[in-house]
Amino acid sequence: MSAPLEKDGQEDGQKGGTVGAAVTASPTTASSTTASSTTASATAAPILAFDDVRVDYRGRSSTVSAVAGVSLELRAGETFGLVGESGCGKTTLSMAVMGLLPDRAQVSGEIRFRGEDLVTMPAGRRRRLRGDDVSMVFQDPATSLDATFPIGEQVAETIRAHRSVSRREARDRALQLLAEVGIPDPAARYSDPPHRLSGGMRQRVVIAAALANDPDLLLADEPTTALDVTIQAQILDLLAQLKQRHGMTMLLITHDLGVVAQICDRVGVMYAGQLVEVAPVDQLFAAPRHPYTRALLQALPSRAQRSGRLAVVEGQVPDLSEPPSGCRFKERCPHRMPVCDTTPAATPAGAGSVACWLETVDRATNVELAEQVGGAA
Amino acid sequence: MIALEPVTVTSRRRRIPMPRWGGREGMAGWIILGVLVLVALLAPVLAPHSTEAIDGSRIFGAPDWSHPFGSDDLGRDVFSRVLYAYRASLSIAIGSVLLAMAVGIPIGLIAGYAGGWTDLVLMRAVDLLLAFPALLLAISLIAILGPGGLVALLAIAIIYVPIMARVVRSSVLVVRNQPYVLGARARGASHWAIVRGHVLPNAIGPALVQASVLMAFAIIIEAALSFLGLGAQPPTPELGLMLAEGNNYLTQAPWVEIFPGLAIALSVLAFNLIGDGLRRSFDPGQLAR
Amino acid sequence: MTARLAYVGRRILLTIPVLIATSIFVFLLIRLVPGDPVQTMLGIRATPDNVATVRAQLGLDKPLPEQYWTWITGVLHGDLGQDFISHEPITSLLGVSLPITLELTVLAMLLAVLVGVPLGVLAAVKGRWTRRISGGFVVAAISIPEFWLGIMLVLLFTGVLHLLPPNGWVPITQDVGLNITYMILPVLALALGQTAYLLRTTRAAMLGTAGEPYVAFLHAKGLRTRTVIYLHMLRNASGPIVTVAGIQFGVLLGGAIVVENLFALPGVGRMVVGAISNRNYVVVQGGVLVIATLFILVNLLTDIVHGLLDPRVEEAVAR
Numbered sequence A: 001m002s003a004p005l006e007k008d009g010q011e012d013g014q015k016g017g018t019v020g021a022a023v024t025a026s027p028t029t030a031s032s033t034t035a036s037s038t039t040a041s042a043t044a045a046p047i048l049a050f051d052d053v054r055v056d057y058r059g060r061s062s063t064v065s066a067v068a069g070v071s072l073e074l075r076a077g078e079t080f081g082l083v084g085e086s087g088c089g090k091t092t093l094s095m096a097v098m099g100l101l102p103d104r105a106q107v108s109g110e111i112r113f114r115g116e117d118l119v120t121m122p123a124g125r126r127r128r129l130r131g132d133d134v135s136m137v138f139q140d141p142a143t144s145l146d147a148t149f150p151i152g153e154q155v156a157e158t159i160r161a162h163r164s165v166s167r168r169e170a171r172d173r174a175l176q177l178l179a180e181v182g183i184p185d186p187a188a189r190y191s192d193p194p195h196r197l198s199g200g201m202r203q204r205v206v207i208a209a210a211l212a213n214d215p216d217l218l219l220a221d222e223p224t225t226a227l228d229v230t231i232q233a234q235i236l237d238l239l240a241q242l243k244q245r246h247g248m249t250m251l252l253i254t255h256d257l258g259v260v261a262q263i264c265d266r267v268g269v270m271y272a273g274q275l276v277e278v279a280p281v282d283q284l285f286a287a288p289r290h291p292y293t294r295a296l297l298q299a300l301p302s303r304a305q306r307s308g309r310l311a312v313v314e315g316q317v318p319d320l321s322e323p324p325s326g327c328r329f330k331e332r333c334p335h336r337m338p339v340c341d342t343t344p345a346a347t348p349a350g351a352g353s354v355a356c357w358l359e360t361v362d363r364a365t366n367v368e369l370a371e372q373v374g375g376a377a
Numbered sequence B: 001m002i003a004l005e006p007v008t009v010t011s012r013r014r015r016i017p018m019p020r021w022g023g024r025e026g027m028a029g030w031i032i033l034g035v036l037v038l039v040a041l042l043a044p045v046l047a048p049h050s051t052e053a054i055d056g057s058r059i060f061g062a063p064d065w066s067h068p069f070g071s072d073d074l075g076r077d078v079f080s081r082v083l084y085a086y087r088a089s090l091s092i093a094i095g096s097v098l099l100a101m102a103v104g105i106p107i108g109l110i111a112g113y114a115g116g117w118t119d120l121v122l123m124r125a126v127d128l129l130l131a132f133p134a135l136l137l138a139i140s141l142i143a144i145l146g147p148g149g150l151v152a153l154l155a156i157a158i159i160y161v162p163i164m165a166r167v168v169r170s171s172v173l174v175v176r177n178q179p180y181v182l183g184a185r186a187r188g189a190s191h192w193a194i195v196r197g198h199v200l201p202n203a204i205g206p207a208l209v210q211a212s213v214l215m216a217f218a219i220i221i222e223a224a225l226s227f228l229g230l231g232a233q234p235p236t237p238e239l240g241l242m243l244a245e246g247n248n249y250l251t252q253a254p255w256v257e258i259f260p261g262l263a264i265a266l267s268v269l270a271f272n273l274i275g276d277g278l279r280r281s282f283d284p285g286q287l288a289r
Numbered sequence C: 001m002t003a004r005l006a007y008v009g010r011r012i013l014l015t016i017p018v019l020i021a022t023s024i025f026v027f028l029l030i031r032l033v034p035g036d037p038v039q040t041m042l043g044i045r046a047t048p049d050n051v052a053t054v055r056a057q058l059g060l061d062k063p064l065p066e067q068y069w070t071w072i073t074g075v076l077h078g079d080l081g082q083d084f085i086s087h088e089p090i091t092s093l094l095g096v097s098l099p100i101t102l103e104l105t106v107l108a109m110l111l112a113v114l115v116g117v118p119l120g121v122l123a124a125v126k127g128r129w130t131r132r133i134s135g136g137f138v139v140a141a142i143s144i145p146e147f148w149l150g151i152m153l154v155l156l157f158t159g160v161l162h163l164l165p166p167n168g169w170v171p172i173t174q175d176v177g178l179n180i181t182y183m184i185l186p187v188l189a190l191a192l193g194q195t196a197y198l199l200r201t202t203r204a205a206m207l208g209t210a211g212e213p214y215v216a217f218l219h220a221k222g223l224r225t226r227t228v229i230y231l232h233m234l235r236n237a238s239g240p241i242v243t244v245a246g247i248q249f250g251v252l253l254g255g256a257i258v259v260e261n262l263f264a265l266p267g268v269g270r271m272v273v274g275a276i277s278n279r280n281y282v283v284v285q286g287g288v289l290v291i292a293t294l295f296i297l298v299n300l301l302t303d304i305v306h307g308l309l310d311p312r313v314e315e316a317v318a319r
Helices: A010-025 A030-042 A091-096 A123-129 A151-162 A167-180 A199-211 A231-246 A257-263 A281-286 A289-299 A364-377 B023-040 B080-112 B116-130 B134-145 B150-175 B178-185 B191-227 B238-250 B256-282 C002-031 C037-042 C049-060 C064-076 C090-125 C127-140 C146-160 C175-212 C214-218 C225-263 C267-275 C281-309 C310-319
Strands: A048-058 A065-074 A081-085 A106-112 A133-137 A219-223 A249-254 A266-271 A276-282 A348-350 A352-355
Touching: A010 B256, A010 C214, A048 A249, A048 C037, A065 A091, A065 A106, A065 A276, A081 A091, A081 A257, A081 B238, A091 A106, A091 A123, A091 A219, A091 A249, A091 C214, A133 A199, A133 B116, A151 A167, A151 A199, A151 A281, A167 A199, A199 A231, A199 B150, A199 C214, A219 A289, A231 A249, A231 A257, A231 C225, A249 A257, A257 A281, A266 A281, A266 A289, A276 A281, A276 A289, A276 A348, A289 C146, A289 C214, A348 C214, A348 C281, B023 B080, B023 B256, B080 B116, B080 B150, B080 B256, B116 B150, B116 C002, B134 B191, B134 C002, B134 C267, B134 C281, B178 B191, B191 B256, B191 C146, B238 B256, B238 C146, B256 C127, C002 C064, C002 C281, C064 C225, C090 C127, C090 C175, C090 C225, C090 C267, C090 C281, C127 C175, C146 C225, C175 C225, C214 C225, C225 C267, C281 C310
Parallel strands: A081 A249, A081 A266, A133 A219, A219 A249
Antiparallel strands: A048 A065, A048 A106, A266 A276, A276 A352, A348 A352
16 A cells, blocks of 8 residues: 655655555545655655555456555656566556556546646646656657658657747757757658668657657656667667756666666666665665565676566566455565565665565564554454 | 458467357347348248239339338339349349359468469459459449349359458468468478368458358349349349339339338348458457447 | 659559450450350341441451450550440540549549548547447448439438439539539439448547557647547558548449439449440440549559558558
């Protein structure tokens, strides 16, 4: 239920989370709302805040709980990496920010962009945010561009969708952007259809389109996964550079810890729809606390290796149409305890937070505590 | 009329998949068709009057209890004539498609399976026939052979052979290079065993879907040919011919035009519904619903 | 741009063998008539002299390849032979009838596109009920033969409402308004089935594009839903739509034959059918050749349009 919150809001957040977990699976409680406002006054306002976000995909016979109570705050200007195996809900979470989930997806909780809730925002206003203040780069450049349109126009139309500029001006700006993302001779390529470009070049076009209106927040969903290894590094460098130059906040979704190590400031680890650990990159790699995070890092052949892939953790991801109660990692966890049937709250750990009972419960006393928590429900 | 809609079935089923009813609509189609076939078979029992009995007292007689569809310009009972007309319509529709399948499926199998020059030559020939508008091709053939019901059947079958061949060929191409077919080849399975075991089961679904759609159009084409005087000849009870004969008295006796037309539409509808149902059950992923 | 030109050129070249094969088929049309075609044409009362004259006129006394060569050379020079009843050149008959057939079919196709495509888009993007209703409309509309629909339209608009003339024709050069008045019912009769086909094709093609990642990216760029649907998705869906429209034009030409006969429009279809009953084979030949060629050219055109709308096509052909 509850997941790591920001450091400053931790105490309140934890309380809210725990209560929520013990009593019902109800969405946001009053106290956690207070928690975030406290945070806002304490430090710089978070640019993006998730507050107990849940996403359920309603199917004909079953409902899949893809995101289960994620709370998280992104600080303005940081690069936040969100890692996890495929199907852990990281893409769903980013699509929820964009408001691009299919109709059968039901979102609850709050996603606040600069303090304003996106979930309840009218569709028109939300559209105007997309591609303007908040942009997104997709995974596969081969399919994220419209194959029937010239690449230049696909950048220019993004500008014209948000600014009242002439065709001419949009074109000039698009040419500038294409040059900025490293397309050689943009004027000559402007009218090319996407299939004349290599994968790396196409991803540059996608990035140019995403940056067209100088967004404050960029979501990048596995932006390098579909590319060749040598190109991956180039695209990552480009993203890091652009992020600096435009002063953006970046939410980078990846299953590649190497990518995280390379460009992220902080990392969130997701497992089966829950956010299990949040920490600064150095801390996560040096002292991972959640058993899942540890397993992930151990699965890397060498921690130094740049492009280590995940998913070599023993066991299987639970079926999200019938998720286990409590911690969703418990079935693969070497430290499973009875108390794990109750959702652990986010607990501060160094400069980050961990949602695991190991943090709060001494192994010897956990049976007792589980009874207490169970009794409260 | 002849929309080529190849349906690709990529599943690896060894057994020939049995057509399911295809949902409510498919079921409705089968029921309507069943009733119509019964009507055609039992026409001599069901028809209240003779199809050729000319009754001077009932020229343009309006529908009543004993003549539910009214009477035509010669006082003949439209209802009885419609019942009998279904015999010609349905047998020409079904017969022409069966004939086209008998010729087209082997052509498609051979072309798709053999590939190379065989494929090229066969498909060029097929493309040439497809370069003609279907009805024009039928009319050209009738121009050569002269009008008549059997000629109409033959003409429609000839139009359909290339369509059938194309549909079968495209589904053969889908399976031909599948690993399990290549594996069977490597194991030394005979061509016939591969065709029967792997290729045919995958080709049959799309072929059946196409067949039901083609039967629907066969009914329209046959009626159109008769309407133009190029199909069945008077005094045969035939739906298109009845429409042609009654057209001059449209405002005087609209029932002579309304009921045979409805009869055509109903049988076409039945085949179309069956086709949609088959399409769905063979290829549930297809979005064309 | 050069890739496009190459694509168009290649596609035109591919059409030539088809045209040649078609011409051979049409040429053989007369020669395939069982028995003596000239005797059949002229009837029993024809004198041997008559028969010999017509046979010589058609060149039937020469070997087949030579006959074909003479005939095709004539065709390429605009000589399709002579109607042996009226002694008019076939080309001048076609000069009258072809524009009528073209007007009828082009108007019907235009109507079908203008109604069917937007409805198909709507059926794809709106809710379940729109989808169901449009599904019902499609299956009903394609089940109604165009000539019966035509008869029912006459019954309604002439018999009951007295709004329109039942049949007949006035040259467009004489009176445009009257010409259109006579065209309304034939066009409607012809267009309904086509509308249904285009609706179905459009709906399927639009649904096919809906799940593509690029559509999500277009939304992510903040484009209006309208722009995403009508500018991007529709253009991506245009391939199947244009292709089906091209194939359906052949159906339309076939349907026109029947509709022209029903509404007494003196188009090519009526000319051909009338000629068949008169065993006027030269006229049949000319009419069939013209309609078949027209269909081949329409298919060429749709392929070219498809290539222009979707740049991937030219690439696929070039490979």
